[in-house]
Amino acid sequence: MPKLVVSLDGVxxxxxxxxxxxxxxxxxxxxxxVIDNLAVSGEHAVLxxxxxxxxxxxxNSTNGTYINGRAVKKQLLxxxxxxxxxxxxxxxxxxxxxxxxxxxxxxxxQMPPGMASRPTAPMPGNFPASGFGGLTGGTVPQASIRVLSxxxxxxxxxxxxxxxxxxxxxxxxxxxxxxxxxxVFAHVEGTARPTVNSMPVHAEPIHLKDGDVxxxxxxxxxxxxx
Numbered sequence: 405m406p407k408l409v410v411s412l413d414g415v416x417x418x419x420x421x422x423x424x425x426x427x428x429x430x431x432x433x434x435x436x437x438v439i440d441n442l443a444v445s446g447e448h449a450v451l452x453x454x455x456x457x458x459x460x461x462x463x464n465s466t467n468g469t470y471i472n473g474r475a476v477k478k479q480l481l482x483x484x485x486x487x488x489x490x491x492x493x494x495x496x497x498x499x500x501x502x503x504x505x506x507x508x509x510x511x512x513x514q515m516p517p518g519m520a521s522r523p524t525a526p527m528p529g530n531f532p533a534s535g536f537g538g539l540t541g542g543t544v545p546q547a548s549i550r551v552l553s554x555x556x557x558x559x560x561x562x563x564x565x566x567x568x569x570x571x572x573x574x575x576x577x578x579x580x581x582x583x584x585x586x587x588v589f590a591h592v593e594g595t596a597r598p599t600v601n602s603m604p605v606h607a608e609p610i611h612l613k614d615g616d617v618x619x620x621x622x623x624x625x626x627x628x629x630x
Contacts, residue, residue, distance in 0.1 A: 409495040427451040443490025547629035576621040
C-alpha cells in the first residue's frame with residue numbers, strides 16, 4: 405500500500421495512505437490532503453493510482469511541484485521519491501519496498517544486466533527504465549519493444565522490469581507496465597500524446613497486443629509478445 409509522509413523542516417507532520425484512485429492535495433479544506441500554507445495553492449496537485457502505479461500531476465499551481473529537486477507537470481512516482489511543495493517535503497513510500505530496484509538509465513549501445521546474450525539496444529537518447537521486483541503476478545510471457553525507426557531501428561529492448569518508462573524526459577514519456585492480464589501502455593509526460601496503432605493515448609492506459617505499433621517522441625516501436 406503506497407503512502408505519503410509529509411514533513412516540514414525535518415519534522416513529520418502527517419502520514420497519508422493512498423487508497424483512492426484519485427487523491428487531491430492543496431490548501432483548500434475540501435482536498436484529501438490539506439496543507440494549510442500560503443506556498444501551497446488551493447488545488448495544488450492530484451495523485452492518481454493506475455493499478456499499482458501512482459502518478460502525480462501539478463494543477464497549474466503558483467509555486468510548482470518538484471520531485472527530487474526537479475519541477476514536474478506529471479510524473480510516475482518511484483519508491484522513496486521526495487515531492488517538494490513550498491517548504492514541505494513529502495516522501496513517497498510503499499510497503500515491501502525491499503523488492504524495489506533503483507532506476508536504470510539505458511544509453512545507446514548499453515545493455516542492462518542479464519541481457520548480454522541478446523543483441524538489444526534502446527531507442528536514440530536516454531530512456532529510463534524503472535523496475536519494481538516482486539510485484540508481478542500471473543504467467544504473462546516476457547515481451548519486448550522492437551525499434552522501427554531511427555538510428556536503433558531493428559534492435560529490441562526486452563521488458564525485464566515490471567514498469568519500464570520510455571521516451572525523452574521533458575519532451576514525451578510513457579510507461580509500459582506488466583500486469584497479471586498482460587502489458588498496459590500509459591502516457592506519463594509531455595503535451596503531445598503518444599499513439600498506439602495511430603490512436604492517441606489519453607488518460608486511460610491501453611492494453612497492448614502483439615504487433616501493436618507505438619509512436620513516441622518521434623520514434624516508432626512495435627510491441628512484441630510471444
